[in-house]
Amino acid sequence: MQRTNFGEMACSIARTLDVIGEPWSPLILRDVWVGVSRFDQLQADLGISRKVLTERLNHLVDQGVLERRPYDKRPRYEYRLTEKGAELVDLLMVMVGWGDKWLAGEAGPPVLYRHHACGEISGVDLRCAHCGEPMHAGDVDLLPGPGAAV
Amino acid sequence: MQRTNFGEMACSIARTLDVIGEPWSPLILRDVWVGVSRFDQLQADLGISRKVLTERLNHLVDQGVLERRPYDKRPRYEYRLTEKGAELVDLLMVMVGWGDKWLAGEAGPPVLYRHHACGEISGVDLRCAHCGEPMHAGDVDLLPGPGAAV
DNA sequence: CAGGTGGAGTTCCGTAAGGGAACTCCAATC
DNA sequence: GATTGGAGTTCCCTTACGGAACTCCACCTG
Numbered sequence: 001m002q003r004t005n006f007g008e009m010a011c012s013i014a015r016t017l018d019v020i021g022e023p024w025s026p027l028i029l030r031d032v033w034v035g036v037s038r039f040d041q042l043q044a045d046l047g048i049s050r051k052v053l054t055e056r057l058n059h060l061v062d063q064g065v066l067e068r069r070p071y072d073k074r075p076r077y078e079y080r081l082t083e084k085g086a087e088l089v090d091l092l093m094v095m096v097g098w099g100d101k102w103l104a105g106e107a108g109p110p111v112l113y114r115h116h117a118c119g120e121i122s123g124v125d126l127r128c129a130h131c132g133e134p135m136h137a138g139d140v141d142l143l144p145g146p147g148a149a150v
Numbered sequence: 151m152q153r154t155n156f157g158e159m160a161c162s163i164a165r166t167l168d169v170i171g172e173p174w175s176p177l178i179l180r181d182v183w184v185g186v187s188r189f190d191q192l193q194a195d196l197g198i199s200r201k202v203l204t205e206r207l208n209h210l211v212d213q214g215v216l217e218r219r220p221y222d223k224r225p226r227y228e229y230r231l232t233e234k235g236a237e238l239v240d241l242l243m244v245m246v247g248w249g250d251k252w253l254a255g256e257a258g259p260p261v262l263y264r265h266h267a268c269g270e271i272s273g274v275d276l277r278c279a280h281c282g283e284p285m286h287a288g289d290v291d292l293l294p295g296p297g298a299a300v
Numbered sequence: 301c302a303g304g305t306g307g308a309g310t311t312c313c314g315t316a317a318g319g320g321a322a323c324t325c326c327a328a329t330c
Numbered sequence: 331g332a333t334t335g336g337a338g339t340t341c342c343c344t345t346a347c348g349g350a351a352c353t354c355c356a357c358c359t360g
């Protein structure tokens with residue numbers, strides 16, 4: 001498919017897609033997040049082909065999102081989220097929020113989130129890191145930044 | 151590639167990926183968000199093949215994320231975000247936040263966001279919709295919801 | 301009014317990526 | 331010495347992407 005290389009674009013969305021934009025990658029992160037962390041477990045849980053799973057795991061490890069660590073004296077490995085990877089879970093939680101709202105239908109959300117701080121079933125909300133007010137699509141102006149393309 | 155159908159899975163992440171998980175789709179949404187909204191503009195800006203752009207636009211329209219509307223008496227069309235689509239921009243903003251932090255490097259972020267409410271250059275922050283405290287990967291417990299698979 | 305223009309796709313071919321099943325490798329255990 | 335089980339590899343087949351050329355059609359333009 002000689003797929004276009006998003007990593008070279010001067011766009012943080014494209015660069016992020018270069019790390020986790022390939023098919024299955026976000027689902028692999030989800031599984032590792034919730035504790036499905038070994039090759040055969042991932043393969044069985046996702047129904048992904050073993051070949052593609054190998055490629056994705058290698059790429060995620062190369063990108064520093066997952067780490068591969070032995071869990072036995074035998075050559076057995078599991079995958080863990082790095083700090084870089086754990087922060088991608090924010091992205092997953094926002095996806096969940098959108099999917100729950102727009103796609104869950106009658107049945108309601110498949111998974112609920114209980115927030116440690118307040119103990120309530122809740123979801124994420126996007127706020128301005130500076131003033132704490134809501135921050136959504138229409139609430140910002142875009143300006144060229146220091147890393148903008150010429 | 152007979153790609154696996156994510157839409158059938160009992161997971162809001164997989165379902166969301168079914169809508170915007172294909173290659174290019176998030177970048178198309180980004181472009182439409184910032185005002186690049188016509189076929190040839192999108193094709194030129196992204197460098198995407200026209201065939202794939204057609205497929206992606208049709209899918210996004212089918213999913214109710216974009217709408218295709220004429221802008222001339224001639225058969226000329228542009229694509230706009232629906233409300234459903236505009237809420238996906240939250241996802242893009244979180245991607246930008248992660249990419250800016252982990253991938254922008256020396257040059258710094260390509261784009262800056264000025265928040266209307268406070269006028270400051272800022273970014274998004276994830277908060278609990280219930281109590282307003284930060285909500286990240288380690289701050290939640292997962293529980294089965296009403297739409298959980300049997 | 302014949303010919304040109306420009307937007308919006310379609311069509312076609314070559315290549316690369318995903319699916320899936322079978323196969324390999326290797327340390328422990330029976 | 332044979333078996334098991336985790337962790338990948340290899341191979342073939344099919345589908346999807348990239349890219350360029352082609353079509354269609356409502357207007358301009360002379």
